[in-house]
Amino acid sequence: MAIRYEDVYARSLADPEGFWREAAAAIDWSRPFEQVLDQSRAPFFRWYVGGELNTCFNALDRHVLGGRADQVALIYDSPVTGSVQRFTYRELLERVSRVAGMIAALGVNRGDRVLIYMPMVPEAAMAMLACARLGAIHSVVFGGFAPKELATRIDDALPKLVLSASCGIEGAKVLPYKPLLDEAIEIAKHKPAHTIVLQRPQSVAGMIPGRDLDWAAAEAAAVPADCVPVAATDPLYVLYTSGTTGIPKGVVRDNGGHAVALHWSMKNIYGVEPGEVFWAASDVGWVVGHSYIVYGPLIYGSTAILFEGKPVGTPDPGTYWRIIAEHKVAAMFTAPTAFRAIKKEDPKGEFIRKYDLSAFRTLFLAGERADPATIEWAEEMLKVPVIDHWWQTESGWPMVANCAGLGLLPVKHGSPTKPVPGYRIEVVDEQCREVRRGETGAIVVKLPLPPGTLPTLWNNDDGYLSSYLADYPGFYKTADAGFMDEDGYLYVMSRTDDIINVAGHRLSTGAMEEVLASHKDVAECAVIGVADQLKGQVPLGFVVLKAGVNRPPGEISSECVGLVRERIGPVAAFKTALVVPRLPKTRSGKTLRGTMRKIADGEAYATPATIDDPAILPEIAEALGHVGYGKRG
Numbered sequence: 001m002a003i004r005y006e007d008v009y010a011r012s013l014a015d016p017e018g019f020w021r022e023a024a025a026a027i028d029w030s031r032p033f034e035q036v037l038d039q040s041r042a043p044f045f046r047w048y049v050g051g052e053l054n055t056c057f058n059a060l061d062r063h064v065l066g067g068r069a070d071q072v073a074l075i076y077d078s079p080v081t082g083s084v085q086r087f088t089y090r091e092l093l094e095r096v097s098r099v100a101g102m103i104a105a106l107g108v109n110r111g112d113r114v115l116i117y118m119p120m121v122p123e124a125a126m127a128m129l130a131c132a133r134l135g136a137i138h139s140v141v142f143g144g145f146a147p148k149e150l151a152t153r154i155d156d157a158l159p160k161l162v163l164s165a166s167c168g169i170e171g172a173k174v175l176p177y178k179p180l181l182d183e184a185i186e187i188a189k190h191k192p193a194h195t196i197v198l199q200r201p202q203s204v205a206g207m208i209p210g211r212d213l214d215w216a217a218a219e220a221a222a223v224p225a226d227c228v229p230v231a232a233t234d235p236l237y238v239l240y241t242s243g244t245t246g247i248p249k250g251v252v253r254d255n256g257g258h259a260v261a262l263h264w265s266m267k268n269i270y271g272v273e274p275g276e277v278f279w280a281a282s283d284v285g286w287v288v289g290h291s292y293i294v295y296g297p298l299i300y301g302s303t304a305i306l307f308e309g310k311p312v313g314t315p316d317p318g319t320y321w322r323i324i325a326e327h328k329v330a331a332m333f334t335a336p337t338a339f340r341a342i343k344k345e346d347p348k349g350e351f352i353r354k355y356d357l358s359a360f361r362t363l364f365l366a367g368e369r370a371d372p373a374t375i376e377w378a379e380e381m382l383k384v385p386v387i388d389h390w391w392q393t394e395s396g397w398p399m400v401a402n403c404a405g406l407g408l409l410p411v412k413h414g415s416p417t418k419p420v421p422g423y424r425i426e427v428v429d430e431q432c433r434e435v436r437r438g439e440t441g442a443i444v445v446k447l448p449l450p451p452g453t454l455p456t457l458w459n460n461d462d463g464y465l466s467s468y469l470a471d472y473p474g475f476y477k478t479a480d481a482g483f484m485d486e487d488g489y490l491y492v493m494s495r496t497d498d499i500i501n502v503a504g505h506r507l508s509t510g511a512m513e514e515v516l517a518s519h520k521d522v523a524e525c526a527v528i529g530v531a532d533q534l535k536g537q538v539p540l541g542f543v544v545l546k547a548g549v550n551r552p553p554g555e556i557s558s559e560c561v562g563l564v565r566e567r568i569g570p571v572a573a574f575k576t577a578l579v580v581p582r583l584p585k586t587r588s589g590k591t592l593r594g595t596m597r598k599i600a601d602g603e604a605y606a607t608p609a610t611i612d613d614p615a616i617l618p619e620i621a622e623a624l625g626h627v628g629y630g631k632r633g
């Protein structure tokens with residue numbers, strides 16, 4: 001394929017309005033937009049102002065009307081329940097219309113919020129599409145979060161209704177969801193009027209009469225609902241993501257820009273065609289699940305896969321290859337951690353050779369830094385291009401990638417390649433001056449951001465400005481740091497805030513510190529992200545006890561571990577809290593987290609000149625050594 005990337009990229013920056021006007025032709029609008037980009041309230045930018053559409057119509061109805069009614073739209077593949085279910089576009093439309101009717105019957109209207117707390121079952125995708133159909137705003141919460149996190153989101157989004165299921169299935173474990181939901185509603189100040197619970201046979205949930213409704217009965221009794229046109233600028237969903245405190249940020253996604261950008265990305269970034277099978281092995285609770293399990297493939301007319309399982313253990317490290325072969329997957333997207341898990345169990349790729357992967361063209365990796373060793377292994381085993389690409393919840397779709405649909409550029413391991421059309425990416429210093437090529441700095445994106453990116457935070461314009469726009473005027477702060485090489489390839493190396501990436505899941509160490517600090521015996525604490533061979537990073541806590549506390553440190557450590565699991569959830573993978581005599585600090589009182597991380601990772605470190613008590617560092621190193629961190633040869 002001829003490489004068109006440079007031309008397309010240049011045009012997207014030279015004439016963004018023309019570029020995105022053209023891309024918008026791929027979407028069905030019930031009312032055409034009057035303006036491509038409204039800059040009148042800069043730095044708040046709005047795309048496709050005056051336009052009206054319905055995202056669900058674009059994902060389902062138009063394909064049924066346009067000749068794809070009998071094409072499979074969604075494949076639910078669940079090794080944990082031993083089932084595979086296929087829904088054609090016609091069948092999915094029927095179910096979604098009914099689910100929308102079920103929701104509407106409870107008084108959910110355009111603009112109302114619906115919280116979705118569900119495992120990876122097809123009803124989760126139906127719930128999202130049904131909200132979109134009604135113009136209601138969904139907020140999906142990942143199942144691995146604890147009731148307290150769910151309660152925080154309920155209190156911020158103020159949903160009229162919560163959609164849930166009796167349980168999730170994690171490998172061999174059946175995890176009841178309903179008790180977690182009950183507890184969350186108990187803790188939350190806002191009480192949603194109703195919940196609708198999908199009863200799964202693996203664990204049947206107890207119901208609260210009057211508040212909780214049975215999904216199957218309610219759906220069977222529902223009158224199918226039609227699409228409600230909404231403004232292009234109306235929110236489609238709010239997705240909470242970790243910020244630098246315990247309060248998550250409600251990233252808003254609008255309808256119009258989102259539909260255009262995702263459609264464009266399917267062809268140009270992922271290089272697939274309508275009718276082909278696209279598989280994102282993620283979870284609907286994350287942005288990858290929103291964009292590339294549900295909306296992207298369906299808006300584009302592809303076949304999407306919703307996978308309820310793990311890369312290993314369900315039942316073996318060949319699951320991914322079975323799915324690719326069985327469903328003729330053309331392109332797949334997952335996090336590098338999944339490949340590290342597979343590689344650990346099947347280093348020689350013996351399971352790969354059991355399957356016919358001839359229809360498989362491209363593997364995409366994102367969610368965390370893709371280490372070159374993992375990429376090389378995947379390339380060698382699969383013999384297809386392995387594309388690292390970089391984006392975040394806030395952008396909603398890739399910001400830097402090797403665009404398969406525009407002709408692949410030469411791959412450089414360790415780099416997600418070049419900015420995607422629509423994104424002008426710069427690496428800058430603290431004064432917002434572009435640094436020289438090869439020099440590390442903050443990665444920022446010139447405003448206005450392209451369609452599909454966050455227009456603001458939910459009910460929090462000020463938070464949007466202060467979190468993302470204040471530090472580098474005229475630019476969006478990604479909070480990632482890295483460098484660009486002479487050829488314009490970007491290298492994303494680390495975060496500039498306290499976010500860590502654990503098995504591709506975004507978590508805040510600040511939020512974990514808030515939890516540890518609430519323990520009655522803890523005087524102060526620090527949580528850092530340390531390198532982990534499987535998960536990329538894992539959190540590691542340090543606690544200093546209050547004077548006079550003389551309980552066994554091991555007991556307090558386990559309580560701290562339990563507390564993080566209880567307040568944030570198992571997804572935090574917080575397994576270690578070390579009791580230390582004091583934290584290393586500068587003379588001005590700043591905790592030296594960077595030095596602690598270097599010691600834990602076994603890297604060379606210099607004792608900072610500003611440290612107030614150098615003797616603490618060997619003590620920290622010794623404590624880390626006892627739990628297997630530090631000098632690891």
Ligand code: COA
Nearest residue numbers: 143144168170282288311335337338341367503504570571
């Ligand atoms: N509902 C409830 N609990 C969940 C959950 C969910 N949806 N997802 C994860 N958890 C729990 C797990 O059961 C585990 O609990 P445990 O401490 O009791 O064992 C904990 O959260 C951590 O889960 P996870 O990070 O998934 O670790 P793991 O050891 O179970 O699996 C991998 C490791 C690498 C196999 C797994 O992380 C994986 O498949 N990653 C793929 C990457 C991915 O999906 N990334 C999303 C962004 S693209």
Ligand code: AMP
Nearest residue numbers: 366367368369389390391392393492506
């Ligand atoms: P999330 O919002 O959960 O998608 O997490 C986004 C963050 O994950 C980014 O800001 C990066 O820190 C990290 N990330 C995602 N993709 C990549 C990648 N390809 N390379 C390096 N870091 C990545």
